[in-house]
Amino acid sequence: MTNFSTIYKLSLVAVICFIEACSSSLVLECWFVQDKAGRGGGLTGATSQEKSLLHIQADAHGLSSESRPAPSDINPDRVYFITDPAATLRHRSLNPPRGSIQKPRCEINPFLPQPSTLKWVAALTDSALSPVYLQADWFSTTFQGLNKQLGISTITRAPTGSKEHDVILSVTTKTVSVQSRLGEPVLLDCGFWANPSSPLSGSGFAVEWRYQFRGHGRLVLAYDGKTDRMADAQEEGAMLDFQALHEKGNASLTLPEAKVRHSGTYICTVFLPYLLVQVAVELEIVEPPSLSIHPSPLPLVAPGQTLTVQCEASGFAPLSLELSWEFKGADGKSRTLGSGSATGHRQAWDSTYSQSTRLEIDTSKLDLGRGGEVTCVAVHSGGTRRASTTLSVIGFSTPSVEDSMAMVGVALVLYGLIKFVSWTFTSSGSDEADKPDKKEK
Ligand SMILES: *[C@@H]1O[C@H](CO)[C@@H](O)[C@H](O)[C@H]1NC(C)=O
Numbered sequence: 001m002t003n004f005s006t007i008y009k010l011s012l013v014a015v016i017c018f019i020e021a022c023s024s025s026l027v028l029e030c031w032f033v034q035d036k037a038g039r040g041g042g043l044t045g046a047t048s049q050e051k052s053l054l055h056i057q058a059d060a061h062g063l064s065s066e067s068r069p070a071p072s073d074i075n076p077d078r079v080y081f082i083t084d085p086a087a088t089l090r091h092r093s094l095n096p097p098r099g100s101i102q103k104p105r106c107e108i109n110p111f112l113p114q115p116s117t118l119k120w121v122a123a124l125t126d127s128a129l130s131p132v133y134l135q136a137d138w139f140s141t142t143f144q145g146l147n148k149q150l151g152i153s154t155i156t157r158a159p160t161g162s163k164e165h166d167v168i169l170s171v172t173t174k175t176v177s178v179q180s181r182l183g184e185p186v187l188l189d190c191g192f193w194a195n196p197s198s199p200l201s202g203s204g205f206a207v208e209w210r211y212q213f214r215g216h217g218r219l220v221l222a223y224d225g226k227t228d229r230m231a232d233a234q235e236e237g238a239m240l241d242f243q244a245l246h247e248k249g250n251a252s253l254t255l256p257e258a259k260v261r262h263s264g265t266y267i268c269t270v271f272l273p274y275l276l277v278q279v280a281v282e283l284e285i286v287e288p289p290s291l292s293i294h295p296s297p298l299p300l301v302a303p304g305q306t307l308t309v310q311c312e313a314s315g316f317a318p319l320s321l322e323l324s325w326e327f328k329g330a331d332g333k334s335r336t337l338g339s340g341s342a343t344g345h346r347q348a349w350d351s352t353y354s355q356s357t358r359l360e361i362d363t364s365k366l367d368l369g370r371g372g373e374v375t376c377v378a379v380h381s382g383g384t385r386r387a388s389t390t391l392s393v394i395g396f397s398t399p400s401v402e403d404s405m406a407m408v409g410v411a412l413v414l415y416g417l418i419k420f421v422s423w424t425f426t427s428s429g430s431d432e433a434d435k436p437d438k439k440e441k
Contacts, residue, residue, distance in 0.1 A: 025055045025056055025057040025081075026055075026056040026057070026089065026090060026094070026095060027053065027054070027055055027056075028053070028054045028056060028089075028094065028104065028106050028143075029051065029052070029053060029054075029074075029103060029106065030051075030052045030053065030054050030106035030107065030108050030141070031049050031050070031051065031052065031106065031107045031108070032049070032050045032051070032052040032078050032107075032108045032109075033047050033048070033049050033050075033107055033108070033109055034047060034048060034109060034110050035047055035048075036048050050075060050078055051073060051074050051075075051078065052074065052075075052078035052079065052080065052108060053071070053074050053078065053079045053080070054080050054081075054082055054106070054108075054141075055079070055080070055081045055082065056082045056084055056089050056090075057081070057082070057083060057084070058083070058084055058085060058087045058090065059083065059085065060083045060164070079163065080108075080139075080158075080163050080164075080165055081163060081164045081165065082156055082164075082165045082166075082167065083164070083165070083166045083167065084154075084167045084170075085166075085167070085195065085197075086167070086170065086193045086195075088152060088154070088167070088170045088172055088193055089143065089152060089154075089167075089170075091145060091150055091152075093145025093146050093147045093149075093150040094143055094145055094146075094150070094152075096146055102146055103146075104143060104144060104145055104146055105142075105143070105144040106141065106142070106143050106144075107141065107142050108139050108140070108141045109139065109140050109141075110137075110138070110139060110140075111138040111139055111140040111155060111275075112138065113134045113138055113274035113275055114274060115273070115274060116271060116276065118206075118208070118222075118271075119222075119231060120206050120208065120222040120223065120224040120229070120231045121206045121208075121224070121271045121276075123204065123206075123224055123226045123227055124203065124204050124205070124206060124226055124271060124272065124273040125273045125274065127203075133198075133199055133200070134274060135160065136157050136158060136159055136160055137157070137158045137159070137160055137161070137162070137165075138155065138156070138157055139155070139156045139157075139158075139165060140153065140154070140155055140277070141153065141154050141156065142279075144176070148176060148177065149174060149175060149176050149177070150172070150173070150174055150176065151172070151173045151176045151279045151280065151281075152170060152171070152172045152173075152279070153170065153171050153277045153278060153279050154167050154168075154169065154170040154171075154277065155167075155168050155169045155170075155275050155276075155277050156168060157198075166195060166197075166198075167193075167195060168194070168195045168198045168200065168201075168272075168275065169192065169193070169194050169195070169200075169201075169270065169272050169275050169277050170192065170193050170277065171190065171191070171192045171251075171268065171269075171270045171277040171278065171279050172189075172190070172191050172192070172193075172279065173188075173189050173190050173191075173268065173279040173280075173281050174189045175187070175188060175189040175281055176279075176280070176281060176282065177281070177282040177283075177284070178281060178282065178283045178284070179283075179284050179285075179286050180258040180283065180284075180285055180286070181258065181285075181286065181287055181382070182258055182259065182260070182285060182287040182315075182317070182350075182352070183257055183258060184257070184258050185254060185255065185256050185257065185258070186254070186255040186258050186262070186283065187252055187253075187254055188209075188252060188253040188254075188255070188266050188268070188281045188283065189252050189281070190209075190250075190251040190252050190253065190268035190270075190279060190281070191248070191249050191250050191251060191252070192205070192207075192249040192251060192270040192277070193249055194249070194272055200272045200273050200274065200275060201272060203226070203272075203273055204224075204225055204226025204227075204272075204273070205225040205226070205270060205271060205272055206222070206223060206224050206225055206226070206270070206271040207222070207223045207225065207240065207245065207251045207268070207269070207270055207271070208221070208222045208223075208267075208268075208269045208271070209221045209222070209238070209253050209266055209267070209268055209269075210266070210267045210269070211235070211264055211265070211266055211267075212264060212265045212266075212267065213263065213264030213265065214264075218234055219231070219232075219234050220234060220235040220238050220253065220266065221234070221235065221238045221240065221253065223240060223242075223245070225245070225246065228242075235255070237255065237256040237257065238253060238254070238255055239253070239254045239256070240252070240253060240254075241254075251268055251270060253266065253268070258285050259285065259350065259351070260285050260287075260317045260350060260351035260352055261351055262283055262285055263283060263284050263285045263317070263318070264282075264283060265280050265281070265282055265283075266280070266281045266282075266283060267279070267280050267281075268280075268281065284318070285317055285318075286317065286318065286381055286382040287315060287316055287317045287352060287382055288316055288378075288380045288382035288383040288384075288385055289313035289314060289315060289316035289321060289354075289378050289380055289385055290313070290314055290315050290316075290385070291311060291312070291313055291376055291378055291385050291386070291387035292311070292312050292314075292387060293309060293310070293311050293312075293374075293376055293387050293388075293389045294309070294310045294311075294312070295309075296389050297389060297390065298374070298389050298390065298391050298392075300392050300393075300394050301361075301363055301371075301391070301392070301393055301394070302363075302393070302394055302395055303363050303364065303393060303395060304363060304364045305363055305364075306360055306361065306362045306363070306364075307360070307361045307363070307391070308358060308359070308360050308361075309325075309358070309359045309361060309374060309376075309389070310356055310357070310358045310359075311323060311325070311340075311356060311357050311358075311359075311376030311378075311387065312354065312355075312356040313354060313355050313356065313376075313378045313385075314348070314352070314353075314354035315348070315352045315354065316352055316353055316354070316378075316380055316382065317351065317352050317353060318353075318381065319345060319353050320380070320381065321345075321353070321355055321378060321379070321380050322339075322378070322379040322380075323339060323340070323342055323355065323356075323357040323376065323377070323378050324336060324337075324338065324339045324340075324357075324376075324377050324379075325337035325338060325339070325340055325357075325359045325374065325375065325376060325377070326374075326375040326377055327366075327368065327372055327373070327374055327375070327391075328372050328373040328375065329368065329369050329371075329372040330369055330370055330371070330372055331369070337359060337361070337366075337374075338359075339357060340357040340358050340359035340360075341357065341358050341359075342355060342356070342357040343355060343356050343357070343358075357376070359374075361374070361391070363393060368391065368393055369393065370392070370393055371390065371391040371392040371393045372390075372391060373388050373389070373390055373391070374388065374389055374390075374391045375387065375388040376388075
């Protein structure tokens with residue numbers, strides 16, 4: 001029954017491939033990297049690097065080395081033919097259009113199968129398997145897609161001396177780099193496929209997630225799929241979906257609530273007896289700051305006075321932050337007031353950062369008119385945040401044009417009034433003085 005379904009799946013894959021016209025194999029350039037055995041005596045990290053070429057196809061038919069001449073800059077001994085029944089490597093991100101300059105990244109290393117001593121893996125090699133199967137050429141290959149989100153690692157096997165490899169185990173992540181806000185659930189994708197035709201599949205697997213940051217590492221979670229046992233989970237809340245793991249090879253890790261200390265590299269390792277493959281996922285927790293301005297509201301200022309405003313940015317991660325000030329006058333025009341004087345950063349209990357900046361507003365140097373809006377601007381990788389407050393200047397040091405016009409108007413009216421009054425008085429006075437004169441006449 002299982003054989004039947006496997007055959008069915010394989011033929012389905014073959015049919016799909018045929019429909020998608022994938023009868024031509026995928027060709028990938030790859031770096032063949034191995035330790036310089038015997039040379040460089042004791043020099044650590046001495047490796048040799050050679051260009052190599054991979055022809056990848058879903059089924060072994062049509063893979064013939066004679067029909068495909070190797071490019072002149074590649075040693076014909078470094079041309080390999082890989083059968084990938086699950087078509088894991090047939091991903092758009094590994095298939096750049098012809099002539100594109102960007103190429104997916106690929107590296108091959110020789111691999112030595114060996115039993116693992118890890119507590120949650122050891123059970124896999126309890127019953128020793130035929131060493132004949134292990135005596136072969138084994139390669140470990142890592143691929144990184146053009147979209148920077150796809151990472152695949154495979155273990156392939158070829159009979160000794162042959163260059164026709166079969167994928168035995170592959171591990172894929174579709175989330176090579178993940179960003180999350182604080183407090184949100186995080187999914188770190190990881191899935192594996194084990195070649196059912198290999199004697200190493202079907203006798204159990206194990207999964208391990210490790211965390212690494214700046215040279216420190218720790219175990220997040222480990223699961224022995226053979227005995228269905230969890231090793232001590234060291235990260236509270238970290239979860240695997242065991243049903244999806246056993247049914248579909250879905251080894252994705254879920255962190256229920258992102259915290260700043262979760263930022264770092266997560267390595268998903270899948271073990272079969274004698275084999276292991278890993279992919280890395282980068283997690284960054286990015287949280288923009290919350291801003292507050294003090295004092296708020298701002299006190300009224302008179303012209304010539306100096307006012308100090310402070311802006312506090314808190315709860316942000318990662319550390320890098322740019323704080324500055326802006327002023328928007330009554331005329332609606334904005335201008336910058338500079339960055340003020342920033343304080344050093346502090347780290348809170350939840351590892352988020354806070355930082356503040358202080359601005360001295362000298363109304364005798366800045367032409368702020370009647371006032372306007374003072375805004376604190378924080379530029380952060382998680383987004384730009386702003387906080388504003390109103391600044392009111394009372395009284396005016398220099399009268400405006402309207403004020404001058406009004407003053408001239410008032411002066412004219414006053415002048416007219418005085419003139420009128422004095423004229424009325426002098427004229428009426430002379431009238432009364434005239435009357436007796438008239439009477440006397
Ligand atoms: C794997 O499982 C996670 C939940 O643990 C789910 O969100 C994700 O979609 C699954 N991936 C696939 C390819 O099924």
